[in-house]
Amino acid sequence: MSRVLQKKVCLLGAFAVGKTSLVSRFVKGIFSDKYLSTMGVKIDRKSLQLDDVSVNMMLWDVHGEESVKKVPAAYMRGSAAYLLVIDGTRSATVDAARELHARMQVEVGDVPFVVLLNKVDLKDEWELSDADLAAIREEGWDCFMTSACTGENVEAAFVHLAGRMIS
C-alpha cells in the first residue's frame, strides 16, 4: 500500500507576481487575468502521485510580501517546502524573493524550495537580464521559467518540488 504524505507548502513572493494564479493553474487548471489581491492566506490542496507515495500538498498561498506588510512568520512555520515566485517583468521582485528566502531559512531551516520566474509569456515586458538570471542560478537555486497564463512549466515545477520533498 502506498503511503499518503501531507505536506505544507508555502508560496512566497512579492505582491502581484502570480502566486494565486500559479496555484489556480496548478490545482484547477484555469487562469484568469483578473488581479485579486490575496488577503491573509488562501489554502488549496493538490494531490500528486509519485511512485508509491501520494503527496497531498497543502498549498498556502500567502499574501504578497510588501515593505509595509510582511509575511507573518506563523504562516511560514511548519512548511515542508516552499516556492519563491519572481515576476520576470519586475526585477525588484528578485530582491523580495531573496529576503523571503532568508526569512524561511530562519523560520524553517533548510527545506526544499524552487524558484519560479513567472510571466514568461510576457516576453515584450521581460525585465530580468541574463546577468540577473546568472546570479540567481549561481546561488544553486532550482529555477523554472513559468507562465500561469499558458501553464508552461507550472506542473513541472510543483512536481519537482514534491519529488524533492519525499527524497
Place this chain on the structure above:
Amino acid sequence: MSDQREKNRDGESAPESGGMEANSDLKRLKELLLGKESRQIDVLQEHLENPELHASDVGRVLHQAVQVNQKQQPGALADALAPTVESSLYASVRKNPDQLGDALFPVMMPAIRKAIISIMHGMVQSLNYMLENSFSLQGLRWRLKSIQTGKSFAEIVMLHTLTYRVEQVFLIHKADGLLLQHVSFLEGDTENADLVSSMLTAIQDFVRDSFQVESSDSIEKLNIGNMVVYIEAGSKVVLAAVVRGNAPAEFNEMLQQRCESIHKHMATELDDFDGDASVFNTVRPEMESCLLSQTASPTSGSNLKAKLMLVALALTLLGWSAWGWYQNEREQQLVRALDTLPGFVVIHHSHEEGSLLVSGLRDPLSDESDKLLHTHGFSKDDVTLKWTPYQSLETDILLRRVKLLLKPDAKTELKLDDSTLTISGVAQHAWLDRARDMLPALPGISEIVTDELVFSDSPEYLLRLAIKELQPPATVHLSIADGVLIAEGKAPHAWLNKAATVTDLVPEIREYNGSALLDMDSDDYLLRESTRLLNPPSSVRLRVQQGTLIATGKASQQWVERATTATDIVSGIKAYNGSGLVNTQSDAYLLSESIRLLRPPSSVHLSVNQALLVITGKASSRWQKKAGRALDIIPGINGYDYSNLEIIHSDAYLLRKSIRLLKPPSSVRLSVRRGRLTAKGEAPNKWISNARKRAKRIAGIIRFDTKALIDTGSNAYLLAKIRRELQTPESVILELNKRELIISGFATAAWIEKAAKLILRIDGVDTIWQQDLVVAEKVLASLKTRLLNTNLHFSAHSSQLMDGETSKIERLASLLIKQSELIQSTQGHVQITGYSRLLGAQAKVLAFKRAEKVKRELIKYGVNYKLIKISGYMTRNKGWAARLDLMWSPLP
C-alpha cells in the same frame, strides 16, 4: 591517590637526606604510630579540599540533609532556595518557553479546567438569579417542571437550551496545520477536512498576527450562526469540534481531556510527524467518542399523568360548581316563571329534602303548571307545589271566568280592557240580554261596550253573510225577506248550484228562492244570446250543445269570420264549432260547386284560386264548351282559366283518322287506346318508317307503338319465315347475312334434300352455304347398326326377358343417353318392334307387350321416353322377339 602520596613522600625525603636524621626518625616513629590515621586524615583533607569530591560527598547526603533540615527548620530551605529557583525558572522560560510549557502542560490543564468550572458554576448561579426574575410563559413552564422534578431552575433551563450535536472533530498538527485525523457525524463532510484544518490554523495565525496577542493565545471558539467550532489547542496538536446547537460545558472539558490524552499517548508520533497521518488512526475511537448529540428531552410520562390528573381535578371542580350554579339558576327561573303565570302567586320557595318546594295561591281557572315545569326541565318529582285556591282578578283569568259564565258563540269576541268588557263579532239579541243581566254580578267588570257587535238574527246581517258566502256576480240581486233569501237576475250555472246550498252555508237563512234566476250556462240561454249577438243569415243554423256553439249551413266570408270569435262575443260560450259551416265565398266551396255543376271527366283537374276557376288536364271539346258556361251557372266564380286544358278526341275518331292517313297494308292491323296507336302484323320496312312519321302528325295520337309490327324486309323476319317454311329442326342453325343463308348444325338427309329445293324459292336469299351442316344419319350410323344388331330374346309366350338380355339393354341405354340430344334435335327416335310366334289376336298383344317391356327397361336406365316409339308384329323370326332401330320420321 596512593601514587600521589608516594610522590609526596619521595619529594619530602629527597631534599633532606643528610642533616635531618632525627626528624626522619621521628617521622618514622610517627609513621609507625600514626601512619594509618595520618593517611585517613589526608584522604579527608583531600575530600574537603577537592570540589569534585566534595560535591560528590554532599550529593550523597543532600536529600537526607534536606529531609533533616525540613524536620528541624521547616520552610527554611524553601525560603533559602526561592530566589534562586525563581531566577533560574525565569531564565529557563526566557530561554525556551515551550520546554517549561510542555513540562507543565499535564499539571496545568487540570488546574485550569477546575478554575474554569468554578467560574462557570458562578455564571450558572447568576443566570439562575436572572431567570428567577423572568416571568415568560416558557419560564413559568420550566419553573413548574423544576418544582415537579426537584431540580434547580437553572438546571432545567440548561436541560432545555443545551440541545446540540457534535458533527465533526478535527485533530490538527499545530506546527503546520496539517490534518492528522478527522471524524464526522455525517458521511460527506470528510472531503475538504484537510483544507478546513489548514484554514483553521491559518485563521489562528492570521488572528494572532493581526491583533498582536501572545503566541500562546488562540481562538477557542468560533460562532457561525447556530454552529460553534470549539478549538482546543494543546502544545503539539489542536482538537477542533464542530458543534451544531449548544453543547454543555462538560463538552469543552471532555475536549480538553481528549487533547491531553492524545498528547500523552502520541507524544513520540507527534514529534516524529513527517506528513504521514496514518499513524494517528489509533486515536480515532477517542475522537469518535466526542461525536455526542443530545435532543431536547420531552416531558416524561409521569409528569404527563400528573398533569392530566390535575387537569381532571380542576375540570371536576369547575364542573361541579358550574352545575350547582346552573341548578340554582334553573330553579330561580322556574319560580319567576310560575309567579308570572296568570292565576298564580308564588309566596314562598325553598329546598326540602333535595327537592324544590314552592307554595302560594292559584286560581282554579289558571293553566296547569305541568307544562311550565316541563319547559324548564323539571319533573313533578323534582318540585313540590302547594297551592291555595283564590280568585284572581287578572285580565286573562277574569276573561276566562266571563267566557265560562256567558258561553259565547265562536263568532262572538270578548275583550277585557281594565274593567271594560268589549263585545264584538256576532251574537244573538237574546244572548246579549242575558249577558247584560249576568255581568254586573262579576267583580272586576264595570262597563260593557257592544258598539261593534252585530246581531246574527237581523236581515242585514243575514244578507251580508249570504253575500260573503255566495259572492254573487253583478248580474244577480239578493234580498232577504222573512229569513228567505231571494235571488234575481242571471248567473252562471256553478253559482246557481252554490246558491241553492245557501241554507247550509248560512244556517240562519231559513229558505232560498232562486226561481227568478236565469242559468247563464244553459244551452237555451246561450243560443238566444248567440243568435242575438251574431245575427246569423237565414242559411245558417245555430245550435248550442253543452256550451259549444255549432254553426252549420252557408254563410258569407265576413259572417264566418265573425262567428269564429263567438267565444269572445257571447259570454258563456266555451267553444265554437264552425266545421259544418260553408263559406260561400271560399275557394273550397266554389270548387265543390264547380265540380258538382260541371262534372269534369277524370282527366280534368279543377282548382279555384281566389274565385278564379282553373281547369287543367285533358277533356273533350264538348265538355270544354260546357265548362265555358261555368261563369253563369256558379255564383261566386269571377273568371276561369283554360289555358292548360288539353282538348282530346275519342279513340274511335283517332283510329278512323289514323287508318285514313297511314293507309296500312292488309297484313297490318291498327288500334287506338287512350290516344295510343298500336300497329300489329307484317309490313315492309318502308311503310313502317312512313307510318311513324305520319302518326306523329295526327292530333290526339300520343304515341305510335310498332313493337308488334314485323318488318318483312328484316333478316329476322326472313329467317323466321325460312325456319317456318322448312320446318327446321332445333339442331339446325340458320344465319342470314346479306342475302346469304348459312346452314349449320345436324339434320337428317331427307331434310337437307328438301331444304335445298325450297330455300331457293324464298325472296331475299341468293346464296346457300351448308358446309357445316352434318348429316345426322352419318353421325348416328354406328348407333343405328348397334341397335339393329341387337336382338332381344323373351321367354316363350311371355314378355319376360331372357337372362342376360337386360344387360344388353343397359349398355344400349348408356349409348342412347350419350346421343339423346342429337337424336331428339334431329327429330329422330328409337323404334322398338316386338314380335310374337303366337297366332291370332293374342300374338299382336304379346308382341306389343314385349316392345313395351324393352321401352320400360330403357326408361329405367335413364333414356328419355320421348325418344322411344314402339310397335308389335306377329311375324316370328328365329330366336329373337324384339328388335330396335334408329329412325327419323318422314318430312311432311
